[in-house]
Amino acid sequence: MVELEKTLLRKVGEAIHRFKMIREGDRVAVALSGGKDSLTLLEALLLLEKRAPIDFTVCAFTVEQGKFLRPIEPMGEYLKQRGISWTYYRDSPSFRLLEEEPDHGCDLCSRYRRRAVYEIARGLGANVIAFGHTADDFCESLLRNAMFTGKLSALPAVTHSRDKNFRLIRPLVFVTEEITRAYAASLGAPVVPCGCSQRTGTVRRGLRDIFAEMEKEYPNLKENMLSAMGNVDTSRLLDTRYLDFDSPSIPPAFRPGLAEPFPIVNEL
Numbered sequence: 001m002v003e004l005e006k007t008l009l010r011k012v013g014e015a016i017h018r019f020k021m022i023r024e025g026d027r028v029a030v031a032l033s034g035g036k037d038s039l040t041l042l043e044a045l046l047l048l049e050k051r052a053p054i055d056f057t058v059c060a061f062t063v064e065q066g067k068f069l070r071p072i073e074p075m076g077e078y079l080k081q082r083g084i085s086w087t088y089y090r091d092s093p094s095f096r097l098l099e100e101e102p103d104h105g106c107d108l109c110s111r112y113r114r115r116a117v118y119e120i121a122r123g124l125g126a127n128v129i130a131f132g133h134t135a136d137d138f139c140e141s142l143l144r145n146a147m148f149t150g151k152l153s154a155l156p157a158v159t160h161s162r163d164k165n166f167r168l169i170r171p172l173v174f175v176t177e178e179i180t181r182a183y184a185a186s187l188g189a190p191v192v193p194c195g196c197s198q199r200t201g202t203v204r205r206g207l208r209d210i211f212a213e214m215e216k217e218y219p220n221l222k223e224n225m226l227s228a229m230g231n232v233d234t235s236r237l238l239d240t241r242y243l244d245f246d247s248p249s250i251p252p253a254f255r256p257g258l259a260e261p262f263p264i265v266n267e268l
């Protein structure tokens, strides 16, 4: 447990430092989904709140959208016993949506959630909202976006709400679900699953299976992918916004308008 906690705090600390996620005087609201990841995030931030050289405060909230498979009360009890400030918000518009369109897609659901999240964070006096997306989520979204949206992108480790009122952070970017699973289990905290997590999409399941299979042989796969996301060689990609066509080092055959659209290069 001690080693696990050390690893967790080191990785969360590294993310906070590298991406300047938390600053002096911040009030951080952790979006608790009921799952192992956001619970681990909350615990890590509470520990760092006591140990970090800067002053910041942490609170937590949960948006109920009618998809929890178990009652949320035990989680509320657990948090209360630990003296954690937690706000539970039953989002009526989401319940109405569920009645009117039971099979609505994620787009609509997350739009409703986003609106509720900002409203709650405003009420809590928070200027930072922390989400529990893990290293696994970053790796999967990188592959999913490349394969299905034609874009080379993952998730933002740090970004802002459109009106710039909130900094949105994902401090578990370097923390794998192997760690959150073990840490949440070691806390003995009641995890409340969401109905959607049980019917994970086929693409997501497929990617998870691929990772699980390959990691048997290459255990550092996700670490390498995370390093790659922070070490982009734009000259070896195909986005013309980042290519220097006039550089003498690029052979004329590769310049736009002269070259084949996708010249075959033998070098790897």
Ligand code: SF4
Pocket (backbone or CB within 6 Å): 067, 104, 105, 106, 107, 109, 110, 194, 196, 197
């Ligand atoms: S997975 Fe379920 S809870 Fe999550 S955004 Fe999609 S519909 Fe909503």
